Amino acid sequence: ELKVEQNPLFLSMQEGKNYTIYCNYSTTSDRLYWYRQDPGKSLESLFVLLSNGAVKQEGRLMASLDTKARLSTLHITAAVHDLSATYFCAFGQGAQKLVFGQGTRLTINP
Amino acid sequence: DARVTQTPRDKVTEMGQEVTMRCQPILGHNTVFWYRQTMMQGLELLAYFRNRAPLDDSGMPKDRFSAEMPDATLATLKIQPSEPRDSAVYFCASGSGRAAEQFFGPGTRLTVL
Structure with missing residues (x-):
């Protein structure tokens, strides 16, 4: 079965702190995408990662891809x-x- | 400003009625996707088209749902008859090329009473 598991599902943190969201997927893929969705809104594309070791940064967000670990x-x-x-x-x-x-x-709290 | 557009944005209907949702993909995009989002099931792919031909509609209940792309600028998703369990937000997305990201429309919020 094709699956994607994100961890954690809920995250509450304070402003100024650092944290990481993890995404594991179940089958070989060379393309990984991150999207953002605000409440009641549509999905907005953030990053497209197309190769093993790819790293992309935009402001305070950085995404990376390890295709061997499927992570x-x-x-x-x-x-x-x-x-x-x-x-x-x-x-x-x-x-x-x-x-x-x-x-x-x-959720990021002041 | 290239965007995917969807109409209507909100639809409230009664059980048994036909519902038609429309999507205009970004000009030049050759692939169109229909998704459904609910709290319980998350984001589910219902169907998608490439160059107007249906490629995969395995996520769609066949007995009541149908998806078509009458021309390159219009995709439709119909539900007949609608049921309360169809209440959800339906998103259309379009893309072009194998690796390109999908661009999502604003969604149609469907409520079936």
Whole structure:
């Protein structure tokens, strides 16, 4: 079965702290995607990781991919309240299909 | 400003009624996806099309759901008859190329009473 597991599913943290969200997937894939969803809104693409060892950074967010371990991480540095959202990872399967994880609901408290 | 558009944004209907949701993909994107999002099941892929041809609709209840792409600028998802368990947010997304990310529309929030 094609599965994506995110850990943790819920995360409450304080502003200024660092934390990492983990994404494990069940089958070989060379494409990993991270999305952000604010409450009541659509999904916004954050990162596309296309090779083993790929690392991408945007502001306080950094994503990495280890295809051998079937693991991607999303690292948050010095969190700010504006980063509160639900974060989804998804891996590519077949030509263009994506398999999504359950999402990690991140709450950042002042 | 290239965006995926969806109509309607909100739909409230009664059980047994037909519901049609529409999606306009980003111009030039050749692949269109339909997803359903609920609290219990998360984000589920219902169906997707490439170059207007259906590639996979295994996630869709066949007896009541149908998806079509009458032209390159319009994708539709129909539910007939609708049931309360169909209440969810339905997202359309489009993309182009094997590795490209999918761009999501704003969603249609469906409530079936």
